[in-house]
Amino acid sequence: MTQDAIIETRGLVRRFGGFAAVDGVDLTVARNSVHALIGPNGAGKTTVFNLVSKFLDPSEGQIFYNGRDITNTKPADVARQGMVRSFQISAIFGRMTVAENVRIALQRPTGLSFSFWRADSVLDNLADRVDELLDSVGLLDWRDRPAAGLSYGRKRALEFATTMALDPELMLLDEPMAGLGQQDVVRISELIAEQAKNRTILMVEHNLSVVAELADRITVLARGKILAEGDYKSIAADPAVIEAYIGDDID
Amino acid sequence: MTELLGVPPALLFGQVLIGLINGLFYAMMSMGVAIIFGMLRIGNFVHGAQYMLGAFGAWFLASLPQLFPGLGLPSLGYWWALILVPPAVAAIGALTERLFIRKVYDLEHAYGLLLTVGLAFVIEGLFNVKFGAAGQQYGVPDALKGGVNLGFMFLPIYRVWVIVAALVVCIATWVVIERTRLGAYLRAATENPDLVRAFGINVPRMLMLTYAFGVGLAGLTGVMAAPIYQVSPQMGQSVIVIIFAIVVIGGMGSIAGAIVSGIGLGIIEGLTKVFWPEASSTVIFICMALVLILRPQGLFGKDTSAHSGADITTARRESILENGRLWIPVLAIVGIVLPYLVYPVFAMKILCFALFACAYNLVFGYLGLLAFGHAAFFGAAAYGAAHIAAVWGWSPELAILGGTALATAIGALFGWLAIRRQGLYFAMITLALAQIVSFYAVQAEWTHGEDGIQSVPRGKLFGLIDLNDTMTMYFFVLTVFLLCFAFIYRLLRSPFGQVLRAIRDNNQRTVSLGYSADRFKLVAFTISAMLAGVAGGMKAIVFQIASLTDVHFMTSADALLMTLIGGVGTILGPVVGAAIVVTLQREFAEFGAWVIVVQGAAFVLCVLFLRQGVVGTAESWLGRRAERRREAELGAPAAEPKEEAAQ
Ligand SMILES: Nc1ncnc2c1ncn2[C@@H]1O[C@H](COP(=O)(O)OP(=O)(O)OP(=O)(O)O)[C@@H](O)[C@H]1O
Ligand SMILES: [Mg+2]
Numbered sequence: 047m048t049q050d051a052i053i054e055t056r057g058l059v060r061r062f063g064g065f066a067a068v069d070g071v072d073l074t075v076a077r078n079s080v081h082a083l084i085g086p087n088g089a090g091k092t093t094v095f096n097l098v099s100k101f102l103d104p105s106e107g108q109i110f111y112n113g114r115d116i117t118n119t120k121p122a123d124v125a126r127q128g129m130v131r132s133f134q135i136s137a138i139f140g141r142m143t144v145a146e147n148v149r150i151a152l153q154r155p156t157g158l159s160f161s162f163w164r165a166d167s168v169l170d171n172l173a174d175r176v177d178e179l180l181d182s183v184g185l186l187d188w189r190d191r192p193a194a195g196l197s198y199g200r201k202r203a204l205e206f207a208t209t210m211a212l213d214p215e216l217m218l219l220d221e222p223m224a225g226l227g228q229q230d231v232v233r234i235s236e237l238i239a240e241q242a243k244n245r246t247i248l249m250v251e252h253n254l255s256v257v258a259e260l261a262d263r264i265t266v267l268a269r270g271k272i273l274a275e276g277d278y279k280s281i282a283a284d285p286a287v288i289e290a291y292i293g294d295d296i297d
Numbered sequence: 298m299t300e301l302l303g304v305p306p307a308l309l310f311g312q313v314l315i316g317l318i319n320g321l322f323y324a325m326m327s328m329g330v331a332i333i334f335g336m337l338r339i340g341n342f343v344h345g346a347q348y349m350l351g352a353f354g355a356w357f358l359a360s361l362p363q364l365f366p367g368l369g370l371p372s373l374g375y376w377w378a379l380i381l382v383p384p385a386v387a388a389i390g391a392l393t394e395r396l397f398i399r400k401v402y403d404l405e406h407a408y409g410l411l412l413t414v415g416l417a418f419v420i421e422g423l424f425n426v427k428f429g430a431a432g433q434q435y436g437v438p439d440a441l442k443g444g445v446n447l448g449f450m451f452l453p454i455y456r457v458w459v460i461v462a463a464l465v466v467c468i469a470t471w472v473v474i475e476r477t478r479l480g481a482y483l484r485a486a487t488e489n490p491d492l493v494r495a496f497g498i499n500v501p502r503m504l505m506l507t508y509a510f511g512v513g514l515a516g517l518t519g520v521m522a523a524p525i526y527q528v529s530p531q532m533g534q535s536v537i538v539i540i541f542a543i544v545v546i547g548g549m550g551s552i553a554g555a556i557v558s559g560i561g562l563g564i565i566e567g568l569t570k571v572f573w574p575e576a577s578s579t580v581i582f583i584c585m586a587l588v589l590i591l592r593p594q595g596l597f598g599k600d601t602s603a604h605s606g607a608d609i610t611t612a613r614r615e616s617i618l619e620n621g622r623l624w625i626p627v628l629a630i631v632g633i634v635l636p637y638l639v640y641p642v643f644a645m646k647i648l649c650f651a652l653f654a655c656a657y658n659l660v661f662g663y664l665g666l667l668a669f670g671h672a673a674f675f676g677a678a679a680y681g682a683a684h685i686a687a688v689w690g691w692s693p694e695l696a697i698l699g700g701t702a703l704a705t706a707i708g709a710l711f712g713w714l715a716i717r718r719q720g721l722y723f724a725m726i727t728l729a730l731a732q733i734v735s736f737y738a739v740q741a742e743w744t745h746g747e748d749g750i751q752s753v754p755r756g757k758l759f760g761l762i763d764l765n766d767t768m769t770m771y772f773f774v775l776t777v778f779l780l781c782f783a784f785i786y787r788l789l790r791s792p793f794g795q796v797l798r799a800i801r802d803n804n805q806r807t808v809s810l811g812y813s814a815d816r817f818k819l820v821a822f823t824i825s826a827m828l829a830g831v832a833g834g835m836k837a838i839v840f841q842i843a844s845l846t847d848v849h850f851m852t853s854a855d856a857l858l859m860t861l862i863g864g865v866g867t868i869l870g871p872v873v874g875a876a877i878v879v880t881l882q883r884e885f886a887e888f889g890a891w892v893i894v895v896q897g898a899a900f901v902l903c904v905l906f907l908r909q910g911v912v913g914t915a916e917s918w919l920g921r922r923a924e925r926r927r928e929a930e931l932g933a934p935a936a937e938p939k940e941e942a943a944q
Contacts, residue, residue, distance in 0.1 A: 099809065125811035137806035139799050150799045151810050153792055159812065160820065162793035169792055212810060 051110075052077040052216055052246045053098060058107035060093055067093045069270035070107075075216075080238070080247045082257045084281075085267035086290060091250040092134055094267065095220050098248075099131040100124045111216075126154075128215035132222065134250075136201040138208070140194030144185055147193050147204055148176045151211035175211075183207045183237065199230035206237060217241065219249040223256055235260065258282075266290070304571055306449040312567040318456055318525065320563015321463035325518045326536065327543045327555035328470050329511035334544065336486055336507045339398060339409040340721040344540060345533025346420040347386055347512045351519020352528045353424065354382035356435050375438035378520050386516025391509040398508060399501070400905060406721050407667045411861065412904040414854060417537070418897025424530035426890045432527025459521055466517065467556045474552045483507065538732050538850070541725035542585040545718070548598020558596060578736045582729045586714050589726065593717040612867045613923075618916050619868055621786035625779065628872070632775040641771045642839075647879045648778045649836040654859035654871030655785055656828035661857070662866030663789060664821055665801045669724040670731025671829050671856045673711065676848025677734055678704040678830035683750035683843035684743060693756045693764055693838045697777075700834030701827055707734065708826020712819045728850070735848045749844030753837055764838070774835055781828055786868060788824065797821055829856075851893075858896065861903050864910030873911050 053075040060068040068090045075081045083091050096102040098109060100121040108117045116124055125131075139147050152172045153159060161168070180186045183203040188196060193204060202222060209217060222238065223231050235256055238247060242260070251257050257264060258278045266273040266281060268290040274281055281287055326348060333341045355378035361370040373381070397416065401408045437455045444453040474480035482498060519533075526532060543562055547554030562581050570577040588596060612619055635644045653675055660666045682700030685691050691699070715726040738744045745751075755764035764770045788794055799807045800814045807814050837843040846852065855878060863874025881899070885892045903910070909917055 101805065101808075120813065122808045122811055122813040125809055130811070131809050133806065133809070137803055137809070139802040139806065141802050142795075142798060146795065146798075150795055150807075153795065154811050156792075158792040159796050159817075160793055162788040162791045162820075162824070164791050165787065166790050166792055166795055169795070208810070 050077045051075065052112060053248065054110040055094075055098065056108045056110075058094070058097055058109065059105045060090075060097055060102060061105045066105075066270050068097060068104075071267070071270070071272055073098075073265060073272070075246060075248050076263065077246055078244075079262040080242045080249070080260050082261035082264045083248065083250045083267060084252070084254070084257060084264060085273070089267040090270040091267055092220055093270075095131060095218055095248075095250060099129060099218055101131075125212075129218065130209050130212050130214035130216075131218035132205050132209055132220055134220040134224065136198065136205050138193045138196075138201050138204050140192065142193055143190050144180065144193050144196070144204055145173075145176050145189040148179050148208050148211050149173075151208045152176065154212070179207045179211050182210070184233065199226050202226060202230070202234065203237075206234065210241060214245060216246045216248065219247065219251075221250050221252060223251060223253045231256065307451070309571055310450040312571045313564060314450075314452070314456060314567075316564040316567020316570075317560065318459055318463075318563070319566060320560035321460060321467065322518050322522055322559075323536075323540060323543055323563050324467050324556045324559025325463060325514050326540045327547060327559045328467065328552055329514040330540050330544050331547065331552065331555045332474070332483070333508055333511040334721065336483060337398070337402065337409075337504055338406055338721070339401075339413065339508075340406070340541070340724060341508075341511065342410055342413040342537060343393070343417040343420065344413075344512070344515050345535075345537030346417040347390065347515040347533070348519040348522070348536060349421065349424065349528075349530060349533035350389065351382055351386050351516035352435070352523040352526070352532060353428075353433075353519070354378060354385060354516065355520045355523040356433050356528045358382070359435065360433075375441075375520075375524070378523075379517075382520045383513045383517040386519070387509040387513030390512025390516075391505050393512070394505045394508040397901065397905070399504075402504070404908070407661075407724075408904050408908065410667065410669075410721060410724055411857065411900055414857075415897045415900025415904065417533075418854075418893050418900065420897075421530050421534065422890065422892075422894035422897055426894065428530060430529065430531060432529035432532075435523040435528050437524040455524055459525070462521065466514070470514070471552050471556060534850075538729055539581055542581050542729040545722060545725050545729065546585050546588045546595060548595025551595070551597035554595060554597030575740055578740075579733045582733045585726070585729055589714050589717055612864070612913065612916050613920050616916055616919055616923075618912060618919065621783070621790075621868060624869060625783055625786065628782065629775075629779055632779065636768065636771050641767045643879075643883065645771055645774045645839045646836075647876050648774050649832050649839060650855070650859065650879055651872040651875035652778050652781050652835075653829055653832035654856050654863070654875045655782060655868075656825045656832060657856040658860045658865065658867075658871045659785060659788075659825040659828070660822055661860055662870070663794075663801065664797055664818060666818065666822065667721065667724040668715075668727045668822070668825075669857070670711065670727035670729075670850075670853050671826070672848050672850060672852035673731035673734040674704040674708050674826040674829040675833035675836075675852055675856075676738065676843070677707050678833035679837040679843035679847040680738060680744055680750060681830075682834035683753040683837040686756060686838060687750055687753045688743075690754075691756075692760050693758055696756075697831065697834035697838060700837065701830035704830025704833060705823060705827040708830070709819070709823045712822035712826070716815050716818050716822065728853070731848075731850065731853060735845070735850065738845055738848045744843075747845065749842055749847075750837075751842050753841040753843065755838055755841065770839060774839060777831065777835060781831055782868075782872075785828070789868070793817070793820070854896075854900075858900060858903070860910075862899065862907070862910055864913030864916065867910070867912040867916060870910050870912040877911070 051074045053073065055071055055073045058068055058071040059066060071094060083094060085091055093102065097104050100116065100119055104117065108115060110116065111124065111127065111129060139150065149169060149172050152175055153169055158164065158168060177186060177189065180189055183206055185200060185203055185207065188200065196204060206222065222234055226234065231253065238260055241247065261278065264278060264281045265275045266287050273290055274284045274287050326344060330341055330344050333339055355375065357364065358373035358378050358381065362372050393416065397412055401412055441455040441458050444451050474483060543558050544555065546562065547558035562584060565584065566577055566580055569580040617623065657668065657671050660668050678700035681703040682696040685699040686693060686696035711727060711730045714730065715723055718726060739746060755770060757763050758773060762769060764773060796812055796817050800817060804814050833847060859874035859878045860871050861874065862877050863872065864870030881895065882892060885895050907914065
């Protein structure tokens, strides 16, 4: 095993029916790096995310997290060990207020979550941290609104704040920029760069300028297989990558 | 060869034969339910009643001269029935789809199940009113009379015919679904309905025909079953629960799964009758539990990804209607006045059922889990408490606690099994598991079968306070109710309650934050079972009886109806709903068999016209008003900041 790999997959395969959405992926993510996973639509990027975060079980292969085999670990356990993911479609708790969304993440490490006999005012001491996190994504003014009413860009920001609240060792971000306006893209990019200072980030992203700016290393996925890997320059110059993308456009 | 495995071969083969026939019937009906479920996402609870319609159709055709004397109508026999009845039942199915089922496609799955439960009650209830519970005989057609003596057993020809015909139907259906273009569309539609819409197929018609086809299969099964079983209004009632269990065992969207599990379980059931008769009525449900442990997705099923629970409440947390600090005192005052306005015994009944419905609402309303077997907890606690008080002679509070402990244990076990599956499956599983408790109560000695445990002493509370005095009993019940209500309110506003809200909103996201969602659901489910147990135990002491009604499926349906009428996911809804339903039941009690029709109609009407329930409707009105007021304060749609307005 590579010394400083936080994630390593070996021969990862996931089939749906007869079709292999992920087909023998050996992916290594270095600790404290920003690693981007790119590729045409349907390449299997989200499926890799689902496998690594244990939301799907692999048909074949193994997954190591910090050198431990997590192939048979439950998703919630993986999350408690410090790997927290976001979803391609923004995942928030629509009925809860913006502040409650963040608080539910902060609540988890407190060990109070099974206390059904206590009033939830025991969580009031988390309020300062909630405000701090909301402020960092520019949502403080919305703290008491139902999350469902936020604009799409703000929902993504809220999801990001909720993920940050857990202070994860490894963040998996599935297309954090999808559907965002230019202003929001800049804001979230800055946040990701900020967060990357003391943790590892694995992200799927279609916006290549964002990838160029943020990622230390890039893996290109096509038809479930790794097509190329390297830094942005070498990837951008790789004829196979160019063909995969152009081929996709022609389809 | 006189004995085989210690039993006479005639008995063994006879039961295997019956098992095979039952199994084929199960297979035919499960296919229908699986197809309807796969395509329409409707848990077609009315399938049992539609099967009954098929059998009655056959009987009806044969009895035309007796039913309409003077019209000179001929008696149409079995073959006519075989040709005429299935299409007729299918046509009724198409009409049902057009009038009712279609209205709920776009709603939460829960409503489809509730609607079909209501329709089943109405149909079965009406037949019960007209024909009574007793069965009608339907003769074997002349051409198929008699049998062959195989030496070790007698083989009736009609049964051979049924086996052959049913196998042909199963195989033909399998071929159509798995091997033809039509079937390919159907399967594609199951996996991705939008895709099929994009193909330009007339989806509404396709759905209607699919439903009609599934229902027609039930009708055909009914005709074929008529000469073997008594034709009675209830004949579909127990079958539907078995069919649901088989669909769970077979696995989602799998025709082969339905056929193989149907036949297999029929035979297992037959064999159980030979070797362990007491278990024969529950063996299918026990098999289902085993499958859930070993292969949760079902024998032939693909794995299903988790999705969020049903979200059918509109209650705002900050609403005045959700404010327990206000409503607990109000309920206390109403509770104190109530026994002076209505009979105290009637008031106690309302309180017991209100608590039961509140317990149910905890999982259905606040967690979005469509549980359908809470009678098991209510009834188990009733029997437990009755036994402890009557046989062991313990004081009433210990009896209730004992009953509650029993309900809690069963709740933990059932929850542990059922939480492996989501959505409609959860309903089917809890329903089937509850059936085990129900059958157990019929058979066990200590529950005294049809009689139940009678003359339960109310005894002295803590050995001091005599509960035989009605008012004393009443205030004890009121106190317990208020304590439990306050407990639920606290739970909903605890850190635990916050996690439950998150799970209902977005199960996956909650998991990704590191919460083992299933464990939280299990704890909530167990607490709900416990509170249902308190209600059941108390009911046994108040009415001094525990009976089969308490564990019966109808009691589960009552909890659901009360919650629905009152308002799902509101704190007051179940209380209001219980008051309404208990009152209705009393008002209609004198009409006997009509009660069930009324209750079924209430289900249907609620699903179609009053989905939010009484309290829920008031709540949405208040919610809209609050929204308008906020907009007026902020200046219309000022939700977005200026920087973006400028964009
Ligand atoms: N649950 C599933 N069942 C069946 N097929 C699936 C499932 N999930 C993904 N697939 C298929 O696997 C392939 C890869 O999907 P995936 O979502 O991983 O792609 P992606 O690279 O994330 O694409 P995008 O850029 O569009 O998000 C697709 O062809 C998709 O249809
Ligand atoms: Mg994707």
